[in-house]
Amino acid sequence: MSEDRVYKLIAEIVGSENVSNEPYSLECYARDSTTNKPSLPNYIAMATTVEQIQGLVRLANKERIPLIPVVGMSNTGGLTIPVEGGIIIDLHKMDKIIEINTDIDYAIVEPGVTIGQIDAELKKIGYWVSLPVGPPGSAGLLPGYILHGYGHLGGKYGINSEQITGAEFVLPDGELVRLGGGAVSPYWFHRTPIPDLLGLALGWQGSTGIVTKLGINIYQRPKFKDAVGWGIFTSHEEPLPESCARFLLKIGRSELAYDISGHSWGAVQIGKGLKYPLEPKPKEDPELYFAATTYAFTEEEITLKKKLIERLIKEGIDSGLPFDYTDVTGRIKVEMPTKYALKYSDHRGGGGLDYIGSITPVINWTKGIKRLNEIFDKFDFTPYIRLSVYRGTLQGMMRALMPYNRDDEKDVDAVQKMAREVVQVVLDCGGLIYKAPSFACKAMWERGDPNYLKLMKLVKQTLDPNSIMNPGRLGM
Numbered sequence: 001m002s003e004d005r006v007y008k009l010i011a012e013i014v015g016s017e018n019v020s021n022e023p024y025s026l027e028c029y030a031r032d033s034t035t036n037k038p039s040l041p042n043y044i045a046m047a048t049t050v051e052q053i054q055g056l057v058r059l060a061n062k063e064r065i066p067l068i069p070v071v072g073m074s075n076t077g078g079l080t081i082p083v084e085g086g087i088i089i090d091l092h093k094m095d096k097i098i099e100i101n102t103d104i105d106y107a108i109v110e111p112g113v114t115i116g117q118i119d120a121e122l123k124k125i126g127y128w129v130s131l132p133v134g135p136p137g138s139a140g141l142l143p144g145y146i147l148h149g150y151g152h153l154g155g156k157y158g159i160n161s162e163q164i165t166g167a168e169f170v171l172p173d174g175e176l177v178r179l180g181g182g183a184v185s186p187y188w189f190h191r192t193p194i195p196d197l198l199g200l201a202l203g204w205q206g207s208t209g210i211v212t213k214l215g216i217n218i219y220q221r222p223k224f225k226d227a228v229g230w231g232i233f234t235s236h237e238e239p240l241p242e243s244c245a246r247f248l249l250k251i252g253r254s255e256l257a258y259d260i261s262g263h264s265w266g267a268v269q270i271g272k273g274l275k276y277p278l279e280p281k282p283k284e285d286p287e288l289y290f291a292a293t294t295y296a297f298t299e300e301e302i303t304l305k306k307k308l309i310e311r312l313i314k315e316g317i318d319s320g321l322p323f324d325y326t327d328v329t330g331r332i333k334v335e336m337p338t339k340y341a342l343k344y345s346d347h348r349g350g351g352g353l354d355y356i357g358s359i360t361p362v363i364n365w366t367k368g369i370k371r372l373n374e375i376f377d378k379f380d381f382t383p384y385i386r387l388s389v390y391r392g393t394l395q396g397m398m399r400a401l402m403p404y405n406r407d408d409e410k411d412v413d414a415v416q417k418m419a420r421e422v423v424q425v426v427l428d429c430g431g432l433i434y435k436a437p438s439f440a441c442k443a444m445w446e447r448g449d450p451n452y453l454k455l456m457k458l459v460k461q462t463l464d465p466n467s468i469m470n471p472g473r474l475g476m
């Protein structure tokens with residue numbers, strides 16, 4: 001550890017026990033599970049107060065050093081890799097749930113609160129929030145919300161950022177500002193009707209400032225849970241015919257389910273922990289597995305909801321759709337957050353997991369999934385596709401996951417190529433990339449309104465003229 005000048009200045013802000021430039025520590029922050037190129041930071045600072053965050057931001061500006069906020073580093077987009085070095089500001093020690101307001105149904109959390117922690121706390125009082133469905137309980141709640149992530153209640157409430165009610169935000173010059181209703185009211189209950197400046201913090205991947213508190217909707221936790229599963233028995237070449245996509249719209253529009261999610265056959269096998277290469281798919285298995293999960297406050301309500309969902313599927317079968325019921329009891333026993341997240345990152349051995357997620361009109365999944373299958377086949381990877389219809393019902397998350405062996409250069413090369421091809425498929429389907437790595441952002445902007453990119457650059461330049469906040473993000 002060399003205690004250089006900047007090291008000492010960081011130590012003055014966060015205390016010597018909360019700073020490191022020891023090579024092994026730096027190495028931990030240089031990469032994530034994806035194939036995005038690793039890059040070492042110069043320093044790690046663990047902030048424990050808002051004032052320390054402000055101090056670090058001011059220091060970074062004075063010294064023109066990049067500053068990268070991180071919590072769990074599980075974003076699967078390479079978004080915390082310090083591409084230009086700099087200071088990693090690790091926020092996981094700021095883990096207080098500041099307020100739980102059950103008169104207005106919102107909570108205020110610090111950036112280091114994990115998804116496991118919030119779920120456990122809210123469970124005690126019969127509440128919950130929309131939790132990301134895949135990551136381990138150690139993932140940060142706040143980063144996923146401000147990234148526009150998807151949660152297990154998305155079929156009912158929409159994507160997680162729609163449930164943000166307010167924020168406290170450190171701007172790149174160190175100023176502290178409240179956004180949302182809390183800017184005026186003592187209650188952080190809603191982001192409107194005042195101008196919605198929360199947009200300055202959402203979807204920017206930590207490149208416009210640091211969110212130090214987040215207000216989110218909380219919901220009473222229903223006592224009863226059930227799910228109906230159905231398989232789509234089609235072909236590898238035409239996995240989701242338009243008639244089946246239209247059925248998904250119908251089931252979404254029924255507003256009976258809190259989550260409507262599908263998995264390719266390969267995804268289900270990988271989820272079971274099976275390793276590459278898989279045995280060929282048995283003829284009797286479906287191409288896609290879907291489950292509609294629903295909750296209720298009374299037994300009567302859950303029974304009725306389940307019956308109505310089953311009726312919709314029966315109507316589908318009767319009208320000639322290639323469906324049959326599948327058993328999802330194993331799946332619905334799974335508590336949120338999931339306990340098996342890391343199982344599927346090691347399908348090919350070697351621990352890598354790359355990912356391209358998107359928000360795409362459901363109707364275009366028909367051509368999207370077909371093309372994703374073709375890409376997986378071309379590179380000899382198991383088609384690993386996940387789908388979730390979220391509120392609004394005409395759109396949802398279409399995702400391609402690519403577990404790979406980090407030690408195998410061929411695997412790494414294949415995944416990098418696949419990811420770029422998947423991006424083009426999403427864009428051809430009218431979709432938008434979620435948690436987009438820089439290359440995917442560039443692909444979006446190439447097709448987008450040039451004035452949108454111009455405005456983004458203007459916002460970034462205005463807020464962060466020295467470009468210290470997580471540089472290299474968003475393809476700018």
Ligand SMILES: Cc1cc2nc3c(=O)[nH]c(=O)nc-3n(C[C@H](O)[C@H](O)[C@H](O)COP(=O)(O)OP(=O)(O)OC[C@H]3O[C@@H](n4cnc5c(N)ncnc54)[C@H](O)[C@@H]3O)c2cc1C
Nearest residue numbers: 071072073074075132133134135140143144149150206211
């Ligand atoms: C197996 C697996 C499954 C997953 N499934 C889902 C899923 O179902 N839904 C979903 O939404 N996500 C999912 N994810 C992605 C990820 O786990 C979640 O989005 C998680 O909430 C991110 O939290 P994190 O603490 O890891 O964030 P990090 O990776 O540490 O940070 C993410 C981004 O936020 C920025 N950031 C962090 N803190 C701040 C802050 N205070 N202010 C400003 N910027 C900040 C970072 O710079 C970075 O750009 C999954 C990941 C894995 C590995």
